[in-house]
Amino acid sequence: MHSAEAMPRQATAGPIIRVEQLEVRFGDFKAIRGLNFSLAPGELRFLIGPNGAGKTTLLDVLCGKTKPSSGTVRFKDNWDLAKFQEHQIAQLGIGRKFQSPSIFATLSVLDNMLLALKAQRGLLRTLLAATAAGQRERAIGHLETVGLAHKSGLQAGALSHGEKQWLEIGMLLSQEPELLLLDEPAAGMTDSETEKTGELLVRIGQTQTVIVVEHDMEFVKQFASIVTVMHEGSVLREGTMEEIQADDQVAQVYLGRRTERHDD
Numbered sequence: 001m002h003s004a005e006a007m008p009r010q011a012t013a014g015p016i017i018r019v020e021q022l023e024v025r026f027g028d029f030k031a032i033r034g035l036n037f038s039l040a041p042g043e044l045r046f047l048i049g050p051n052g053a054g055k056t057t058l059l060d061v062l063c064g065k066t067k068p069s070s071g072t073v074r075f076k077d078n079w080d081l082a083k084f085q086e087h088q089i090a091q092l093g094i095g096r097k098f099q100s101p102s103i104f105a106t107l108s109v110l111d112n113m114l115l116a117l118k119a120q121r122g123l124l125r126t127l128l129a130a131t132a133a134g135q136r137e138r139a140i141g142h143l144e145t146v147g148l149a150h151k152s153g154l155q156a157g158a159l160s161h162g163e164k165q166w167l168e169i170g171m172l173l174s175q176e177p178e179l180l181l182l183d184e185p186a187a188g189m190t191d192s193e194t195e196k197t198g199e200l201l202v203r204i205g206q207t208q209t210v211i212v213v214e215h216d217m218e219f220v221k222q223f224a225s226i227v228t229v230m231h232e233g234s235v236l237r238e239g240t241m242e243e244i245q246a247d248d249q250v251a252q253v254y255l256g257r258r259t260e261r262h263d264d
């Protein structure tokens with residue numbers, strides 16, 4: 001019997017995520033078909049692709065919300081994620097942020113963080129059996145990371161849309177995930193919030209592995225190093241944004257037109 005909570009974290013030399021021949025069916029429809037994907041620890045990977053390509057479904061599989069119909073999904077080459085429930089996968093160290101923020105609007109920003117710390121994974125909770133002062137320090141530390149320390153006393157409901165998203169990312173960080181899954185973190189943000197979100201992702205990417213699903217190509221261009229392009233439930237291409245932009249097949253399926261190539 002697997003018990004995610006009882007297991008210590010293990011360092012890994014191999015990929016943090018290894019997906020092989022993944023298939024996800026909804027009835028007769030295959031949302032993911034024969035998908036292979038791997039991710040090295042410490043990567044900040046952007047996932048792009050046209051509507052319906054299967055990006056969200058892939059994140060759903062990685063966090064345990066959706067189960068594979070076939071194929072394997074391994075975390076740190078050790079954990080077969082299909083065997084775990086969503087909350088166990090969170091305890092293993094995979095944190096997922098959905099598009100709509102789930103913060104407590106009537107509580108202060110700091111109290112939201114403190115609540116998230118209380119909910120942190122079992123082993124950590126024991127190890128850190130933290131003093132109130134220690135918890136507070138950690139909460140403030142995460143608020144500093146997401147740029148909200150100066151708003152810690154404010155009611156969370158009074159934050160701007162972008163700030164709420166950052167607070168939720170901060171709350172996710174307090175779970176100390178090794179892999180963070182973010183679905184369109186900059187959606188609906190102002191230009192300046194979008195810019196700050198990109199900088200935040202790069203900063204978080206220095207200590208954690210991150211997968212970001214994103215539609216905003218300007219955002220991806222600005223902040224991505226390696227991009228995975230999905231199409232019809234599998235990986236079409238992987239590479240730098242430059243390589244992806246120069247790829248005719250990507251242009252055809254993703255942009256619906258051929259790229260203008262200067263060497264043509």
Ligand SMILES: Nc1ncnc2c1ncn2[C@@H]1O[C@H](COP(=O)(O)OP(=O)(O)OP(=O)(O)O)[C@@H](O)[C@H]1O
Pocket residue numbers: 026029030031049050051052053054055056057058
């Ligand atoms: N629960 C479900 N039941 C049936 N079909 C589903 C379900 N979830 C997703 N799908 C279908 O699977 C396909 C992939 O959806 P998914 O949301 O993963 O794509 P996506 O790449 O994230 O798209 P978008 O960019 O529009 O969010 C779509 O055709 C979608 O309609």
